[in-house]
Amino acid sequence: xxxxxESGGGLVQPGGxxxxxxxxxxxxxxxxxxxxxxxxxxKERELVAFISSGGGSTNYADSVKGRFTISRDNAKxxxxxxxxxxxxxxxxxxxxxxxxxDYWGQGTQVTxxx
Numbered sequence: 469x470x471x472x473x474e475s476g477g478g479l480v481q482p483g484g485x486x487x488x489x490x491x492x493x494x495x496x497x498x499x500x501x502x503x504x505x506x507x508x509x510x511k512e513r514e515l516v517a518f519i520s521s522g523g524g525s526t527n528y529a530d531s532v533k534g535r536f537t538i539s540r541d542n543a544k545x546x547x548x549x550x551x552x553x554x555x556x557x558x559x560x561x562x563x564x565x566x567x568x569x570d571y572w573g574q575g576t577q578v579t580x581x582x
Contacts, residue, residue, distance in 0.1 A: 469494050470492075470493075470494040470495050470566075470570075470571040471491075471492070471493045471494050471571075471573070472490055472491075472492055472563075472564055472565065472566070472571055472572065472573035473490065473491045473492075473573055473574070474488060474489070474490050474562060474563060474564050474573045474574065474575055474576040475488070475489050475490075475491070475576055476488040476489045476576060477561075477562060477576030477577045477578045477579075478577075478578070478579070479579045479581065480554055480578075480579070480580055481580070481581070481582050482554060482555060482556055482580055482581075482582055483553055483554065484554050484580070485550070485551060485552045485553075485554065486551045486554065486578060487548060487549070487550050487551070488504070488548065488549040488551065488562055488564075488576060488578075489546055489547075489548055490502070490504075490546060490547045490548070490549075490564030490573065491544075491545065491546050492545045492546065492547070492566070493545065495566070497542055497545040498521060498522070498542040499521055500521055500566040500567050500568065501518060501519060501520045501521050501566070501567035502518070502519050502538075502540060502547040502564060502565075502566055502567065503515060503516075503517065503518050503564065503565050503566070503567060503569075504516045504517045504518075504538060504547075504549045504562060504563070504564050505562070505563045505564075505565065506558070506560035506561065506562045506563070506578070507560050507561050507563070507575075508557070508559060508560040509559075509560075511560075513563075514529065514560075515529060516528070516529050516532055516536065516549070516562070517529070517532065517536055517538040517549060518538070518567070519538045519539065519540050519547065521567075522542075523539065523540050523542070526538050532551075535551065535552050535553045535554075536549060536550065536551050536552070537549070537550040537552075538550075547564055549562070549564075551578070554578075554580045555580060556580045556581060557580075558578060558580045559578060559579050559580050559581065560577075560578055561575040561576065561577050561578070562575060562576050562577075562578055563575045
């Protein structure tokens with residue numbers, strides 16, 4: 469069955485960096501675009517970044533442009549989110565659903581705090 473397992477979250481100080489990973493299984497990973505979403509406490513889920521199936525096209529929320537980078541390794545069936553210059557408002561649970569939005573993992577907690 470389809471599985472998406474996010475990892476790499478943790479506690480980081482403002483201005484720090486984290487690299488999230490999302491391991492996919494149960495479907496042909498290279499056929500699907502992938503998203504990273506985040507949901508902060510008390511807020512709606514927010515689309516952070518998108519990468520096309522081949523990795524040649526990416527899009528970012530305005531709030532993270534220039535600081536976050538989405539990438540993928542189709543051979544490893546993994547999508548990544550490199551997050552730099554993190555701000556406290558990035559504290560959220562991050563998810564990596566495939567483009568169709570029909571499967572979601574359990575998420576990984578990112579906490580930005582001094």
